[in-house]
Amino acid sequence: xxxxxxxxxxxxxxxxxxxxxxxxxxxxxxxxxxxxxxxxxxxxxxxxxx
Amino acid sequence: xxxxxxxxxxxxxxxxxxxxxxxxxxxxxxxxxxxxxxxxxxxxxxxxxxxxxxxxxxxxxxxxxxxxxxxxxxxxxxxxxxxxxxxxxxxxxxxxxxxxxxxxxxxxxxxxxxxxxxxxxxxxxxxxxxxxxxxxxxxxxxxxxxxxxxxxxxxxxxxxxxxxxxxxxxxxxxxxxxxxxxxxxxxxxxxxxxxxxxxxxxxxxxxxxxxxx
Amino acid sequence: xxxxxxxxxxxxxxxxxxxxxxxxxxxxxxxxxxxxxxxxxxxxxxxxxxxxxxxxxxxxxxxxxxxxxxxxxxxxxxxxxxxxxxxxxxxxxxxxxxxxxxxxxxxxxxxxxxxxxxxxxxxxxxxxxxxxxxxxxxxxxxxxxxxxxxxxxxxxxxxxxxxxxxxxxxxxxxxxxxxxxxxxxxxxxxxxxxxxxxxxxxxxxxxxxxxxxxxxxxxxxxxxxxxx
Numbered sequence: 043x044x045x046x047x048x049x050x051x052x053x054x055x056x057x058x059x060x061x062x063x064x065x066x067x068x069x070x071x072x073x074x075x076x077x078x079x080x081x082x083x084x085x086x087x088x089x090x091x092x
Numbered sequence: 093x094x095x096x097x098x099x100x101x102x103x104x105x106x107x108x109x110x111x112x113x114x115x116x117x118x119x120x121x122x123x124x125x126x127x128x129x130x131x132x133x134x135x136x137x138x139x140x141x142x143x144x145x146x147x148x149x150x151x152x153x154x155x156x157x158x159x160x161x162x163x164x165x166x167x168x169x170x171x172x173x174x175x176x177x178x179x180x181x182x183x184x185x186x187x188x189x190x191x192x193x194x195x196x197x198x199x200x201x202x203x204x205x206x207x208x209x210x211x212x213x214x215x216x217x218x219x220x221x222x223x224x225x226x227x228x229x230x231x232x233x234x235x236x237x238x239x240x241x242x243x244x245x246x247x248x249x250x251x252x253x254x255x256x257x258x259x260x261x262x263x264x265x266x267x268x269x270x271x272x273x274x275x276x277x278x279x280x281x282x283x284x285x286x287x288x289x290x291x292x293x294x295x296x297x298x299x300x301x302x303x304x305x
Numbered sequence: 306x307x308x309x310x311x312x313x314x315x316x317x318x319x320x321x322x323x324x325x326x327x328x329x330x331x332x333x334x335x336x337x338x339x340x341x342x343x344x345x346x347x348x349x350x351x352x353x354x355x356x357x358x359x360x361x362x363x364x365x366x367x368x369x370x371x372x373x374x375x376x377x378x379x380x381x382x383x384x385x386x387x388x389x390x391x392x393x394x395x396x397x398x399x400x401x402x403x404x405x406x407x408x409x410x411x412x413x414x415x416x417x418x419x420x421x422x423x424x425x426x427x428x429x430x431x432x433x434x435x436x437x438x439x440x441x442x443x444x445x446x447x448x449x450x451x452x453x454x455x456x457x458x459x460x461x462x463x464x465x466x467x468x469x470x471x472x473x474x475x476x477x478x479x480x481x482x483x484x485x486x487x488x489x490x491x492x493x494x495x496x497x498x499x500x501x502x503x504x505x506x507x508x509x510x511x512x513x514x515x516x517x518x519x520x521x522x523x524x525x526x527x528x529x530x531x532x533x
Contacts, residue, residue: 044343045408046342046343046344046408047343049344049347049404049405049407049408050332050343050344050346050347050408052404053347053350053351053401053404053405054328054350056397056400056401056404057350057354057397057401060393060397061507064393064511068514068515068518071518072518075518075521075522075525078525078529079525082525082528082529082532085529085532085533086532089532235457238453242437242450242453242454245441245446245447245450246437246440246441247440247441247442248440251436251440252436252437252440255433255436256433256436256437256454258429258433259426259427259429259430259433259461260430260457260461262426262465262468263461263464263465263467263468266468266469266471266472267468270471270472270475273475274475279471280471283467283468283471286464286467287464287468290460290464291457291460291464294456294457294460298373298453298456298457301373301449301452301453302449302450302453304449
C-alpha cells in the first residue's frame with residue numbers, strides 16, 4: 043500500500059471511528075436515561091402508596 | 093434620540109469618573125502593559141525580527157484590554173448596579189454604548205503609555221500602528237463590553253471572559269499586525285473598520301438580551 | 306413534537322446508502338487527481354464534514370435567533386444541539402484536514418492552509434460556547450447568552466475568512482491550497498455530491514438523536530424535581 047493510500051485510509055477510518063464512538067456514547071446515554079426512568083417510576087409508585 | 097445620547101453620556105461619565113476616583117483598573121492596566129513589554133523583550137531571542145516585536149505589541153494590547161474588561165462590569169456586579177440600571181428608564185443598549193466609551197477611554201489612556209514605551213524599548217512606530225490601535229480599540233471595546241456582561245452572569249467570570257473574547261479578537265490582531273507591517277496598510281485598516289462596524293452593530297443590538305433577567 | 310419521528314429512520318437509511326455508495330464511487334470510480342494523486346481522495350470526506358460543521362453552526366445561529374425573537378425555550382436545546390454537533394464535526398474536519406495536510410505537504414499543520422486556519426478560529430469560538438453554558442446556571446439568562454454568542458459566531462465566520470485572506474503572505478510564509486476548483490471532472494463532482502448528501506443525512510440523524518436525548522434528559526430532571 044502506498045503512503046498516500048495509507049493516509050486516505052486513515053482519514054476514512056477516523057470518520058468511521060467517530061461515528062462508532064458516537065454510537066457508543068448514545069448507547070451509554072440511553073442506558074443512563076433508562077435507569078433514571080426506572081428510578082422515577084419506582085418513586086412515583088411509592089408516592090402513590092403502591 | 094437626544095435623550096439616548098444624553099443617557100449614554102451620563103453613564104459613560106459615571107463609569108470614567110468612578111474609575112478615575114477609585115484608581116483601580118487604570119494603574120493596573122498601565123503597569124501591566126509596561127511589564128508585559130519588558131517580559132517580551134526578555135522572551136525574544138537576540139536576532140528576533142522587527143516584525144516579531146510588532147506582534148508582541150499587539151499581544152500586550154489584547155491582554156491589557158482583557159484586564160480592563162474583566163473589571164468592566166465588576167463595580168456593577170459588586171453593587172448590583174447593573175440590576176438598578178436595567179430597571180431604570182434607559183434603553184439597555186445605552187448601557188452598552190456608555191461601557192464601550194469608557195473602555196475606549198481606558199484603552200486610549202493605557203496606549204498613551206504603551207505606545208511610547210514600545211517605541212522606547214523596541215522600535216519607532218508609524219502612524220499606521222496608531223491608526224490600527226485606535227480602530228482595534230473600538231472593536232475590542234464593543235465586543236468586550238457585551239462579553240463582560242455575559243460573563244458577569246456566570247460562575248467563573250474571570251476565567252470565562254478571556255475564553256469568549258480571544259477567538260473574537262483574532263481578526264483584530266490580524267488587522268492590527270497587518271496594518272503595522274504591510275506595505276499597504278490601507279486594506280488592513282479598511283478591514284478593521286469592517287470588523288468594528290459588524291461587531292458593534294451586533295453587540296449594540298444584542299446587549300438587551302444579555303442583561304435582562 | 307417528537308424529535309425522532311418517522312423521518313429519522315428514513316434519514317438514517319439514506320445516510321447509509323449515500324455514504325457507502327458515495328465513498329465507493331469516490332475510491333473506485335472517480336478519476337484520480339492529476340496534481341495530487343491518490344491523496345486527493347481525502348477531499349471526499351473532509352469537505353463534506355467541513356460543510357456539515359458550517360451548516361450546524363448556521364443552524365445553531367438560526368435557532369438562536371428564533372429563541373431571541375419568540376422567547377420559546379424549545380429553541381435553546383435545538384440551538385445547543387446544533388452547536389454541539391457542529392463542534393463534533395468541526396473536530397473531525399480538523400483531524401481529516403490535518404491528515405490531508407500531512408500527505409500533501411508533509412506537515413500535520415500548516416498556518417498557510419487558509420481554509421483550515423479559518424476553521425480553527427471558528428472551532429475555537431464555538432468550543433468557548435460550551436464553557437459559557439457550563440459556567441452559567443440553567444435558566445433564561447443562560448439561554449439568551451448562549452443564543453447571542455451563537456449569533457456572534459456566524460458573524461465571525463465571514464469576518465475571519467476575510468482576515469485570513471488579506472493576511473495572506475504578510476503573516477504566513479506560503480499559502481497552500483488544494484486546487485479542487487471549477488475544473489473538476491463531472492465524475493468527481495458526482496461522487497462528491499453523493500458523499501456530501503450522505504454526510505448531511507448522517508448529521509441530520511445524529512442531530513435528531515442528540516436532541517431527543519437532551520430533551521428526555523431535561524424532562525427526566527423536571528420529573529425528578531417534582532417527585533423527590
